[in-house]
Structure formats: structure tokens, C-alpha cells
Amino acid sequence: xxxxxxxxxxxxxxxxxxxxxxxxxxxxxxxxxxxxxxxxxxxxxxxxxxxxxxxxxxxxxxxxxxxxxxxxxxxxxxxxxxxxxxxxxxxxxxxxxxxxxxxxxxxxxxxxxxxxxxxxxxxxxxxxxxxxxxxxxxxxxxxxxxx
Amino acid sequence: xxxxxxxxxxxxxxxxxxxxxxxxxxxxxxxxxxxxxxxxxxxxxxxxxxxxxxxxxxxxxxxxxxxxxxxxxxxxxxxxxxxxxxxxxxxxxxxxxxxxxxxxxxxxxxxxxxx
Numbered sequence: 600x601x602x603x604x605x606x607x608x609x610x611x612x613x614x615x616x617x618x619x620x621x622x623x624x625x626x627x628x629x630x631x632x633x634x635x636x637x638x639x640x641x642x643x644x645x646x647x648x649x650x651x652x653x654x655x656x657x658x659x660x661x662x663x664x665x666x667x668x669x670x671x672x673x674x675x676x677x678x679x680x681x682x683x684x685x686x687x688x689x690x691x692x693x694x695x696x697x698x699x700x701x702x703x704x705x706x707x708x709x710x711x712x713x714x715x716x717x718x719x720x721x722x723x724x725x726x727x728x729x730x731x732x733x734x735x736x737x738x739x740x741x742x743x744x745x746x
Numbered sequence: 747x748x749x750x751x752x753x754x755x756x757x758x759x760x761x762x763x764x765x766x767x768x769x770x771x772x773x774x775x776x777x778x779x780x781x782x783x784x785x786x787x788x789x790x791x792x793x794x795x796x797x798x799x800x801x802x803x804x805x806x807x808x809x810x811x812x813x814x815x816x817x818x819x820x821x822x823x824x825x826x827x828x829x830x831x832x833x834x835x836x837x838x839x840x841x842x843x844x845x846x847x848x849x850x851x852x853x854x855x856x857x858x859x860x861x
Contacts, residue, residue, distance in 0.1 A: 614769035618799075639799075639830040646801040650768040704775065704810040708802040708838045715837055 600743075604630060604670040612657040612664050612681070614650075620679075621645040624668050628675045633738035640716035641675060641736055647709040648679040648732045655699070656683025656730055672743035678733045685726040693722075749777050758788045759850060763796040766804030775807050782814065790815060791853050795826035805838045812844055825853045 606627055610616045625642040633641075645666075652664045667678040686692050693714070698707035713720050717734040724730040747764025758781060766774060782790065790811065794800075808824075815822040825847040827835065835841050847853035 614767075617767050617769055618765060636829055636833070639833070642799070643801055643830065643834060646767055646799075650801065650803060654768060704771075704806040706802045706805040706809055706838060708805055712802055712834065712837060716833075 600671045600674070602669055602671060606666075606668050608666040610664050610666070612653045612660075612662045612683075614653055616664070617646055617649050617653060620649040620664070620666055624666065624675075624677055627668050627670055628738075630670060631673065631675070631738055631741050634740045637736070637738050637740060641677070644713045644716045644720075644734055644736075645677060645679070647712050648677075648734070651709055651732075652679065652681040652683060652730070654705075655686070656681040658684070673739075673741040674735060674737045676733065676735050678731060680729065680731045682729040685728055686722070686724040686730055687726060689722060689724055747774060749774065749781075751781065753785075753788070754854065756787075756789055757791050757854060758782075758785055759791045759793055761793040761796060765799035766797060766807060767799065767801050768803035771803045771807050774804075775810065778807070778811055779814075782811070782820075786818075789821035790823070791850065792822070792824050793826050793850055794824060794828070794831050797828070797831055800831050800834050802834075802838070805834065805840060808835070808840060808844070809838075812840075823847060823853050823856075825850055 608623060621642045624645045625638055628638055628641050649664060662681060662683055665680040669676045691697050693710045695711040696707040698705040713734060717736045719735045721733040747766060747770045750761040752759040812822055823845045827846060
């Protein structure tokens with residue numbers, strides 16, 4: 600399918616950048632004119648992925664988060680990459696309510712939200728190398744206009 | 747983000763304003779904890795009308811207050827959820843454990859927030 604637009608963004612892993620990341624990706628997605636609910640789903644999923652990079656991948660240290668988003672006729676593909684700690688047990692991390700930081704009142708719902716709000720979530724992770732999360736969402740309200 | 751407090755005889759009505767994500771979570775957790783400690787005999791109604799965004803970090807803050815209130819045998823309820831907030835809290839199972847109402851009035855009329 601034809602790529603209509605894209606963005607690439609590099610940001611330091613500061614918590615104030617969580618809102619920056621989700622707002623920028625949502626602004627790109629808005630170009631397809633999806634419904635508010637569809638837009639909010641993407642926004643929420645991006646927030647989860649970036650928050651994971653800030654609090655888990657880099658913990659207290661500062662690192663770089665790379666955000667790429669590609670816009671197709673009726674779909675957005677978002678990739679969020681860090682060069683942090685990697686996820687030790689990916690299967691466990693994807694379980695609802697699982698958290699490695701229960702003492703901080705973390706809900707353990709991050710991946711559950713990404714997987715429910717997006718059509719597809721692929722996670723590529725290696726310990727001490729980093730994590731890439733690739734999420735896709737088709738907007739059913741948008742009719743592709745063809746090539 | 748902001749928390750705006752209103753008090754009735756039995757209820758602390760806290761209106762959350764802004765976006766409750768990881769960045770805002772620690773501050774809001776402390777604000778709510780302080781309020782609940784200062785008014786130990788009150789029930790808590792969180793008005794989410796002006797909460798424009800929440801994610802799993804915000805869910806953690808609400809879940810934490812629910813646990814605290816339940817442990818102390820105090821009541822907690824939510825009202826006025828917009829669609830993004832409803833979707834996230836619904837998916838996280840919060841709406842199954844904390845009663846939620848359409849308006850402040852409706853919540854307060856339910857007495858002890860009976861489901």
C-alpha cells in the first residue's frame with residue numbers, strides 16, 4: 600500500500616516526553632480523519648510503549664527513544680525503539696496485571712492496552728540491547744481512496 | 747495536572763483535571779494520599795469529567811487508592827467518565843470493582859456508593 604506520510608522522532612527518555620510522543624503521533628494519525636475513539640486508542644497505545652521505555656528500559660538513566668510512524672491509506676504503523684535493558688521475560692510481561700514494579704503501584708496493564716487498542720503488536724527485544732515495539736492500527740472509519 | 751477539592755458532609759469530591767500518565771502519576775498519588783489522610787472519615791468521589799487522558803500509570807494511581815480505601819473500610823466511587831477514560835478503566839477491570847456514575851449528583855444520591 601502507498602505510504603502517505605511518515606515521521607521520525609528522537610527524544611530523551613524523560614517522563615514529560617510521554618505526552619509529547621503520543622500527541623505527535625496522534626497529530627499524524629489525525630491526517631487520515633479517523634474517529635476520536637480510534638485516535639485515542641493510538642494515543643493510549645503510544646503512551647504505554649513510550650512509558651515502558653522510560654521506566655523499564657532506561658529506569659533512572661537517560662537514554663534515547665526513537666519513534667517512527669508511517670501513514671498508509673487507512674492504517675498507521677508506529678514503531679517505538681529503545682536501546683535500554685531489554686525485556687527479560689516477554690511472555691510474562693505481556694500477561695495482564697504482571698509488573699516488575701508492584702511497589703510503585705504499577706497496574707501491569709501496559710501491554711494489554713497496546714494489544715487491545717491496536718490490531719497487531721510485535722515486540723522484538725534482547726537483554727542489554729533494547730526493545731522495538733511495532734504496532735499497527737487500521738481505521739475502519741476511513742475509506743481508502745485508491746492509488 | 748490538577749486536583750480540585752469539594753467537600754460535603756461525608757464526601758470528598760475530587761475533580762481531576764488534565765492528563766493522568768506516568769509523568770503526572772507520582773504527584774497525583776501524593777496529593778490524593780495527603781487528602782485521604784487529612785480527612786480520614788470521608789468517602790471519596792473522583793470526578794473524571796475534566797480528565798482528558800489516562801493510561802495504565804493512571805490506572806495504578808486509582809487502583810492504589812481503591813486498595814487503600816477498601817483496607818480502611820471507606821468508600822470510593824467514580825463519576826463522569828469520558829470515552830477514552832471509560833475504555834481504559836473498562837479494559838483494566840476497574841469498572842467492575844469501583845462503582846461509577848453518570849454525575850456527581852447521582853453518585854451522592856447512592857448513599858454509600860452501593861453498586
